[in-house]
Each structure stands twice: as structure tokens, then as C-alpha cells.
Amino acid sequence: AAKDxxxxxxxxxxxxLVKRLARSLRKAAPDNDLSEKALGYLIREAALRLDEQALxxxxxxxxxxxxxxxIDETYENRSVFKEPPKxxxxxxx
Numbered sequence: 001a002a003k004d005x006x007x008x009x010x011x012x013x014x015x016x017l018v019k020r021l022a023r024s025l026r027k028a029a030p031d032n033d034l035s036e037k038a039l040g041y042l043i044r045e046a047a048l049r050l051d052e053q054a055l056x057x058x059x060x061x062x063x064x065x066x067x068x069x070x071i072d073e074t075y076e077n078r079s080v081f082k083e084p085p086k087x088x089x090x091x092x093x
Contacts, residue, residue, distance in 0.1 A: 015042055 019042065022035035 015046075018042060 018038050022038045025032060026035040
């Protein structure tokens with residue numbers, strides 16, 4: 001997780017630097033469209049990253065829902081257990 005955080009920090013730092021350079025270029029050369037291209041790229045990449053995160057969250061939500069149903073079913077039939085089952089929640093289904 002620390003490695004992921006470090007990589008995200010580097011990406012965010014580079015994105016901030018590109019934004020600053022794009023603003024400076026726009027002031028120095030208003031007719032140059034490179035600054036708009038750079039900012040457009042950053043916006044597209046941010047949207048892709050958000051889409052990936054949304055997919056990961058949807059997958060996690062589905063897994064947690066499956067686990068909840070499994071736990072509910074297990075405890076509805078708990079009369080068959082002499083003691084509550086020992087289980088790792090992350091290994092359900």
C-alpha cells in the first residue's frame with residue numbers, strides 16, 4: 001500500500017507540474033495550443049483513473065454483498081452448530 005501511495009504521490013506531483021507549465025506557456029504564448037492539449041490529457045487520464053476506481057469499488061461491493069448473504073444463511077441455520085463457526089470473512093463464498 002505504501003508503494004501505491006508513493007506512486008500516486010509522484011503522479012499527482014507530475015500532474016501539478018504539468019498544470020503549472022501549461023499555465024505559464026498559455027501566458028507566454030497564447031497562440032500555442034500545447035497547453036490546452038496537456039490539460040486535456042490530464043483531464044482524460046483523471047477520468048480514466050476515476051472509472052478504474054469505480055470498477056474496483058463495484059467489485060468490492062459485490063464481494064461484500066455475497067459475504068453478507070453467506071453469513072446470513074450460515075447464522076439462519078446456526079442450530080446445526082454447537083458453537084458459532086470460526087471463519088475468515090474475506091474467505092466467504
